[in-house]
Amino acid sequence: MHELGIVMNVVEQADRIAADNGAQKIVGITMEIGEVSTVVPELFLDAFNWAKKRTEYLQEAELEMIIIEGRTYCKECGETYRTTEFGKKCPHCGSPETYLLTGDQVIIKDISAVFDTPEQET
Amino acid sequence: MQQVKTILLSKSVFEDNDARAEKLRSGLKEKNICLVNVMSSPGSGKTTLLISLINALKQKYNIGVMEADIDSDKDAVTVAEKTGVRSIQLHTGGMCHLDADMTKQGLDGLGDGLDLIFLENVGNLVCPAEYDTGANVDMVILSVPEGNDKPLKYPLVFQKSDLAVISKTDALPYFNFNMDECREYIRSRNPDASVIAVSAKTGENMDELVNWFIRKLSER
Numbered sequence A: 001m002h003e004l005g006i007v008m009n010v011v012e013q014a015d016r017i018a019a020d021n022g023a024q025k026i027v028g029i030t031m032e033i034g035e036v037s038t039v040v041p042e043l044f045l046d047a048f049n050w051a052k053k054r055t056e057y058l059q060e061a062e063l064e065m066i067i068i069e070g071r072t073y074c075k076e077c078g079e080t081y082r083t084t085e086f087g088k089k090c091p092h093c094g095s096p097e098t099y100l101l102t103g104d105q106v107i108i109k110d111i112s113a114v115f116d117t118p119e120q121e122t
Numbered sequence B: 001m002q003q004v005k006t007i008l009l010s011k012s013v014f015e016d017n018d019a020r021a022e023k024l025r026s027g028l029k030e031k032n033i034c035l036v037n038v039m040s041s042p043g044s045g046k047t048t049l050l051i052s053l054i055n056a057l058k059q060k061y062n063i064g065v066m067e068a069d070i071d072s073d074k075d076a077v078t079v080a081e082k083t084g085v086r087s088i089q090l091h092t093g094g095m096c097h098l099d100a101d102m103t104k105q106g107l108d109g110l111g112d113g114l115d116l117i118f119l120e121n122v123g124n125l126v127c128p129a130e131y132d133t134g135a136n137v138d139m140v141i142l143s144v145p146e147g148n149d150k151p152l153k154y155p156l157v158f159q160k161s162d163l164a165v166i167s168k169t170d171a172l173p174y175f176n177f178n179m180d181e182c183r184e185y186i187r188s189r190n191p192d193a194s195v196i197a198v199s200a201k202t203g204e205n206m207d208e209l210v211n212w213f214i215r216k217l218s219e220r
Helices: A002-020 A041-054 B015-030 B046-057 B074-083 B100-110 B155-159 B169-174 B179-189 B206-218
Strands: A025-034 A062-068 A071-074 A080-082 A098-102 A106-116 B002-012 B034-040 B063-069 B086-091 B116-120 B137-143 B163-167 B194-197
Touching: A002 A025, A002 A041, A002 A106, A002 B002, A002 B015, A041 A062, B002 B015, B015 B034, B015 B100, B034 B046, B046 B063, B046 B074, B046 B116, B046 B206, B063 B074, B063 B100, B074 B086, B086 B100, B100 B116, B155 B179, B163 B179, B179 B194, B194 B206
Parallel strands: A025 A062, B034 B116, B034 B137, B063 B086, B063 B116, B137 B163, B163 B194
Antiparallel strands: A025 A106, A071 A080, A071 A098, A106 B002
């Protein structure tokens, strides 16, 4: 259900962008999804394939997901580490004084759309 | 002839909602309204706690309540019956959270003349934390039966909350709930959050919670 809410937001935005730019249809959407964003890629894809059927421009759109690794920075020792492996506690020095650098993003990176181009005069 | 072009966006899916929430928040500030987004798991006692809080504050302030659920109007009816304040039920239509647009619709439905509005978000510790509702105060409730490790398991909701309420303290004798550990877990996620432990059932420590809101409202 959580993925569905985000997917609805994505397909609505993409539909609007297609209309605003005069595109015929959208054939691809690339998204960056952080490992610790709470979005489950498999569910996201299922939700996307359901939601695209309800849009005007995305009927044939394929979704590509680039998974961004979660990395956490330790304020104590200055090292970084993989968040999914060690969580909040730094594996280098054991300090809990850490913060997430990257990996919580859900970003629409780009959209591939088909446009009509005027016939070339020969 | 047809050609495929790629339109670069690099845009967060939350960006539009964040912008709408920011606008809503500044509108509320202008009207001097305090909107409190109440988040928790299902069954943490949100509605009971709110009823007791509202009854303690309603002489002093004009209060409204928005109840968000996937379906049913049970909570809105309960709150209206037990407090007499203006209440409205929002249906999320299957969605697990409220966003800024839905919140705005609820505010429009409640009408003008209110000082303090509680928005009881959908019972869920994950999704509501990601969607900014436009509230001025984010509050999370963690009840004793859920266990004291929730701030570790659902960090985001604790990170974004200004106030964490530990509820159902009357149940402490029956559960292995380590209060000190719980406070420490919340502090490690969010050193700035106020943490108040209460029982809405017995009234234990409700004064501290009521005073927190009185102080917050005096800062408007």
